[in-house]
Amino acid sequence: MxxxxxxxxxxxxxxxxxxxxxxxxxxxxxxxxxxxxxxxxxxxxxxxxxxxxxxxxxxxxxxxxxxxxxxxxxxxxxxxxxxxxxxxxxxxxxxxxxxxxxxxxxxxxxxxxxxxxxESLCKAALNIKHVIDPVVSVINLIRARALNHRQFKAMLEDLETEHSDIIYHSSVRWLSLGKILRRVWDLKEEIVMFLEMKGIDLDFVTNIVNEECKSDFMFAIDIMEKLNELNVNLQGNSLFAHEINVHVKPFRAKLSLFSRQAGESRFCHFPLLKQKTISGKMADRYKAQLDALVVEFERRFQDFKNLxxxxxxxxxxxxxxxxxxxxxxxxxxxxxxxxxxxxxxxxxxxxxxxxxxxxxxxxxxxxxxxxxxxxxxxxxxxxxxxxxxxxxxxxxxxxxxxxxxxxxxxxxxxSKLVPQFKNIIQNCEQLHTSH
Known part of the structure; x- marks a missing residue:
């Protein structure tokens, strides 16, 4: 060195x-x-x-x-x-x-x-625990028990669904949460069908038919996918700090934009949520969460903002x-x-x-x-x-x-260093050791 x-x-x-x-x-x-x-x-x-x-x-x-x-x-x-x-x-x-x-x-x-x-710590500002817990419960029920898992996969195969399985949840893998929420959302009808077939009553079944809970689920998926996208952009070797800031700075601006639009009950940049009519009360809730996320980003990325x-x-x-x-x-x-x-x-x-x-x-x-x-x-x-x-x-x-x-x-x-093999060989006194 x-x-x-x-x-x-x-x-x-x-x-x-x-x-x-x-x-x-x-x-x-x-x-x-x-x-x-x-x-x-x-x-x-x-x-x-x-x-x-x-x-x-x-x-x-x-x-x-x-x-x-x-x-x-x-x-x-x-x-x-x-x-x-x-x-x-x-x-x-x-x-x-x-x-x-x-x-x-x-x-x-x-x-x-x-x-x-x-960036991963910023998710603590989001109040989506009531969305995540029922999802984790249903995943654990299906994936943690071999019989349930086999039967669920067989049912998906019979129904010829786009996805052949459900993703296992890992609390230490930041990117997994957004992907899990999306997969469960895509398979929500099949999951409800499977639970009813097994005679199992979980909060997930009740929540997925409740319009307010369904809206919260959509919001959680949309915002988590945006956070995941930023997380992926921040990964990689040989990234300069100013290149990282190119991703962080506009994301902070986007969060502020989302918050202002939420105050007007507009969710045009949220693919799932924009499909529903959101009441003023619900819009205020989402705005409060987005505001909290903005504050958290400002606090945690202050050292980059100073530079x-x-x-x-x-x-x-x-x-x-x-x-x-x-x-x-x-x-x-x-x-x-x-x-x-x-x-x-x-x-x-x-x-x-x-x-x-x-x-x-x-x-x-x-x-x-x-x-x-x-x-x-x-x-x-x-x-x-x-x-x-x-x-x-x-x-x-x-x-x-x-x-x-x-x-x-x-x-x-x-190591990224390339050995100078010619120089190494030239400096060797004996190229082949005796046996």
């Missing part, structure tokens, strides 16, 4: 493996003076005892200093906002800030809460107002906007390539400004993906894998 980065950022997440060992994944995204981005797994730190903020901090300090990285080049750190990571007084991020302030008083470390995790002016300058430097830009780049921004050749080049190349092509002599502060923002982790998606790999490689059948071997396996599996 090279330590000659102009700036670098870290993404951190901690989870427990099959042996109950806490594993802290540390991913790095660094950028050098040529604007070449490097995104790699920096280390897997195994914690055998407690996992307090101090323990995690010690592991990160060891990792950073072992790899030769310097603290005043760390631009940001992104976590899932667990207490040990972000505690107010002794959390990992707080301790990292303290260390940087002590050694480099002029340097500021940005910290972010994983945007995907924040929006800088993201706008980064993404659209030729239309940015110099007066609103940081003072150290104002003059360079005006010089950039006056250069027609650069303006044309900006239209034809990627953002990273454009800023990398700028003259370091003419635009030193602007290049540094761009480098600092282009490497921010907006989420810990890369960590979650790596944890899936970790669980495969250290399963119950391979639980004795040592920490050293696990670290090596994870580095190889998650």
């Amino acid at each position: 090279q330590a000659d980065f102009l700036w670098y950022s870290l993404a951190l997440d901690e989870s427990t493996d099959v042996q109950d060992t806490a594993q802290l994944l540390v991913f790095i995204r660094g950028i050098n003076t040529c604007f070449k981005l490097t995104e790699e797994l920096l280390s897997v730190e195994s914690l055998k005892d407690t996992t307090t903020g101090q323990d995690l901090f010690s592991a990160v300090v060891n990792c950073v200093e072992r790899t030769g990285l310097v603290w005043n080049k760390m631009a940001s750190v992104t976590t899932d906002r667990a207490c040990a990571l972000t505690g107010k007084n002794v959390g990992l991020v707080k301790l990292m800030n303290n260390k940087i302030k002590e050694e480099h008083p002029d340097h500021t470390l940005l910290s972010f809460h994983c945007v995907i995790h924040q 929006e002016p800088l993201f706008n300058i980064l993404s659209l430097p030729f239309s940015a107002e110099a007066d609103s830009a940081p003072e150290d780049i104002q003059l360079e921004l005006l010089d950039l906007q006056a250069d027609y050749d650069l303006k044309e080049k900006f239209k034809s190349v990627l953002l990273l390539e454009f800023y990398g092509s700028l003259s370091a002599a003419a635009f030193p502060h602007l290049k540094n400004f761009a480098a600092n923002l282009l490497l921010l982790f907006g989420s810990t998606y890369i960590c979650e993906q790596a944890f899936s790999c970790l669980k495969i490689n250290k399963s119950k059948n391979r639980s004795m894998v040592t920490d050293c071997n696990l670290n090596a396996i994870m580095r190889i599996t998650n």
